[in-house]
Amino acid sequence: MFFLDVLFYAFIIVVVIQLIYYGIIFGRLAAHKNQIPTSKNIGVSIIICAKNEAENLATNLPLFLDQDYPNFEVVLINDHSSDDTLEMMEGFKERHPNVKIVDVKPIEKFWGNKKYALTLGIKVASHEHLLFTDADCTPLSRQWIKEMASHFSEEKTLVIGYGAYKKKKGSLLNVMIRFETFMTAVQYFSYAKIGLPYMAVGRNLAYKKTQFFEANGFVNHMDIMSGDDDLFVNQVATKSNVALCISEDSFTESIPKKNLNAWMLQKRRHLGSAHFYKTKHKVLLALFYISQLLFWTLSIVLIIFLHQWHVVLGLVALRFIVQFINLGLGAKKLNETGLMYWLPLLEISLISFQFFIFIKNLTSKPQYWK
Structure with missing residues (x-):
C-alpha cells in the first residue's frame, strides 16, 4: 500500500x-493570433539543396518559380547527384533568368555534408533575405514568399514557418508521421512564444544572410552531419529575433516517407541532432x-x-x-x-x-x- x-x-x-x-x-x-504584417517586397533568395531529386524538382520548381512576388531568385544547389538533377536544374535556368545553379563537387573533407553544400549556395545568393525549403516540398499558395518575407524587420532576423506532410488516406504510417510533425511544431512554436526558441525545420525557414555569416555559418557544428536547420536555429535564435509565420498561405507540404524503416532513419538523425541542443x-x-x-x-x-x-x-x-x-x-x-x-x-x-x-x-x- x-x-x-x-x-x-x-x-x-x-x-x-x-x-x-x-x-x-x-x-x-x-492563443496565437496571426498578425498581417505590411508587405515589404524585399529581395528574397530561395535556397534549395538537392541530391538525386530530378523528379521532385520537375514537379515542384514550377510552383516556386510561379510565386506572386516581385523580387526573388531561386538558388539551386546540386549536391553531387548521380541522377539527372543537374540537367533538370540547367533546363529551368535556360527558361528562367532568376535561377542560379551551384554544382557542388565532392571534397573528401566534406563528403556527403549538406551544410557544406548549403554554405556554397548561401554565398552566391544575391539577396540579404534567405528562404529555405527542400526539393520535395510544395508551397501551398502563390503567396508563400510574401507571407514569410513580410515577417522580417530590423529586429526579426529569423522567420519560422510550418512544413506539413501530405495526407494519404488509409495509411496509419502517414497519420503517425503527420502527428509527430504536428507535435514537433507545437513545441517549437510554443517555446518560441514563451521566449525560448530552440529549432525550426529546413522545409520552411528564413533568415538573413548577414546573420548566417556573423554566426560563422555552420562552423560550430559542421562535423555533425545533420542539423543544418535545427542546430543553426538553436545557436542563433533569441527571444527577440524570431518571428513566427503561422498562416495557411505560408505552409509548405512534403511527401512523407513511404515505409517505417525510412521514417525511422529520418527520426534517428533528428534525435541525434537534438543531443547538441542547449541544456x-x-x-x-x-x-x-x-x-x-x-x-x-x-x-x-x-x-x-x-x-x-x-x-x-x-x-x-x-x-x-x-x-x-x-x-x-x-x-x-x-x-x-x-x-x-x-x-x-x-x-x-x-x-x-x-x-x-x-x-x-x-x-x-x-x-x-x-
Missing part, C-alpha cells in the same frame, strides 16, 4: 507537469517526454490496482480535457484537425516509437544526408 501511495503522489506531480505543458506552454500557440532546451524536451511516459504508466498501474481510482480518473480526465482543447486549437491553426480524432492512440504510439529510436541510437549511429 505504501508503494502505491508513493506512485499516487508521483502521479499527481506528473499531472501537474503535464498541465503546465499542455495548459500554459502549448496554450500559447493555441535548457534539452531539459524542457526531456521533461515533457518523461512526464508523458510516466502519465500513461502510472495512471494504468493505479487504475489496475484501484488505488485512489476516483481521483486518478478525475486527474486523467482533466489532463485530457486541457490537452484536447489546446492541441485542438493548435491543430486548427496548422490545418491538422483530423489528427485529434486519434489523439490518445497516436500519443501512446509516438511515445513508444520515440523510446525505441532512443535505444536504437544508443547502440548504433544513423546514416545521414542520402
